[in-house]
């Protein structure tokens with residue numbers, strides 16, 4: 001399903017004090033689902049936060065459809081069509097569904113020249129998006145804290161869909177979900193992939209990614225140690241790259257610095 | 261669950277998403293309004309004079325000053341913070357504007373000077389609040405500690421510029437503003453305007469939405485791209501602004517500016533917000549709830565006086581109500597967590 005380059009990052013490095021969370025990473029993403037797999041502390045979340053503008057790297061360049069871009073903040077990232085779902089489901093619990101979907105991008109209407117929230121319009125658009133992706137949430141007026149983990153994740157997903165993201169960043173999106181919710185969530189993701197979106201998903205579920213992903217990127221200790229198609233590899237091989245028992249670098253296109 | 265809906269999803273009527281009352285606070289606000297009504301009914305049965313126009317008006321006037329403080333405090337508490345300095349801010353703003361007015365006033369009605377005094381009080385409150393906000397947002401310090409500090413600082417400065425003495429010698433127009441009226445006492449017109457301003461700001465604007473969101477999840481707001489430093493700075497600025505207005509009106513109403521004015525108001529302002537449904541963990545509350553909470557406190561105070569009970573009973577009653585309100589909130593929170601947990605496991 002890979003059809004050319006959508007998003008490319010070159011020589012990205014990020015250190016926290018003495019810790020090299022990301023060590024000179026270069027990688028290209030195309031359309032379809034790319035799975036990022038790696039042990040805890042491998043730098044996966046740091047990588048995703050840099051893509052989403054939450055974390056600023058020490059070095060690195062980015063290209064979107066071949067054009068250099070600067071992801072300096074989450075707002076900047078979203079303007080470029082890069083939307084994120086976070087590991088910790090960062091929603092405002094006491095706000096309702098549509099208020100969360102539009103958080104930071106509220107629609108306003110002018111009354112005597114002053115900008116007031118256009119609640120009805122936001123509720124209607126949110127409702128339409130939820131219908132469109134067939135996500136079942138009782139009411140867009142429900143406070144998010146009354147939703148289950150899966151519904152909450154669906155709200156975050158609906159936000160990305162409504163704002164027409166072309167690149168979707170998912171950091172362990174199903175970590176807090178039960179098996180049934182995980183299945184439904186993955187089905188929505190696959191629909192988005194079919195629509196031609198670029199989805200980058202951090203996950204620990206290797207068997208699932210063998211089925212869903214068109215590409216697997218394995219990270220270890222702040223570097224990319226392998227990039228491959230699930231067709232060309234096995235779960236055992238991925239595991240071996242994760243824990244570092246393979247010392248070579250497996251990469252069809254790029255040549256990275258090897259593991260330690 | 262995130263379920264794919266069946267193609268003909270009768271389970272979910274389309275209009276289910278557009279119920280008529282959307283505010284999550286509607287039932288809570290109706291409940292405390294009920295408590296207010298019950299209290300008024302009880303007091304007017306025990307003391308028939310209670311319901312008179314004069315009595316009601318004096319209840320409203322005695323509510324006005326601490327309600328103004330409670331408006332700003334409500335916003336701050338919903339954002340997950342607290343402002344302990346608003347009582348001293350009332351004193352400081354009243355004092356700064358009082359000293360200026362008494363310095364420049366010589367003869368005549370002094371309308372210009374009274375208006376200037378209002379501007380100075382508002383500016384003092386706003387600047388003091390912004391100072392709170394800048395320190396809290398930029399140094400990322402706990403608002404409880406910062407405003408505990410500025411509580412002392414503001415009162416100290418108020419004492420300094422007045423040598424610890426009350427100030428008077430104000431223009432007569434200030435007194436008419438503090439005690440006269442136009443249909444209603446001027447004090448109430450100012451308070452109504454402030455209630456509308458803070459109420460609309462909180463419920464109908466982006467700024468207000470970010471107050472709730474910040475109280476619920478700082479991360480969500482940061483990731484939504486909101487400039488949280490600027491937001492926090494203005495938020496505490498607005499709490500100061502309300503205190504500035506209260507300081508000016510206090511000076512006008514009591515015809516004196518005292519460095520210790522308003523010191524008793526901080527706790528009842530917080531109590532009004534809490535009784536009105538604002539929760540101290542942040543993310544929840546309304547201005548309307550706070551208005552009702554403040555009225556409940558005033559009705560208790562005036563009611564006890566009319567009934568002939570010692571007024572300290574009002575303190576006891578307010579204290580009990582605060583604890584009951586916090587307790588109810590906690591019960592609701594626990595049952596909600598249990599309900600979500602049950603659904604999650606299904």
Ligand SMILES: Nc1ncnc2c1ncn2[C@@H]1O[C@H](COP(=O)(O)OP(=O)(O)O)[C@@H](O)[C@H]1O
Pocket residue numbers: 016019020021038039040041042043044045046047
């Ligand atoms: N904000 C931070 N401050 C300091 N160290 C961090 C921070 N974020 C991540 N790290 C460190 O960077 C490394 C990579 O972390 P992370 O990207 O969260 O890994 P993963 O998501 O793969 O588990 C870890 O050693 C972690 O402790």
Ligand SMILES: [Mg+2]
Pocket residue numbers: 044045087
């Ligand atoms: Mg992680």
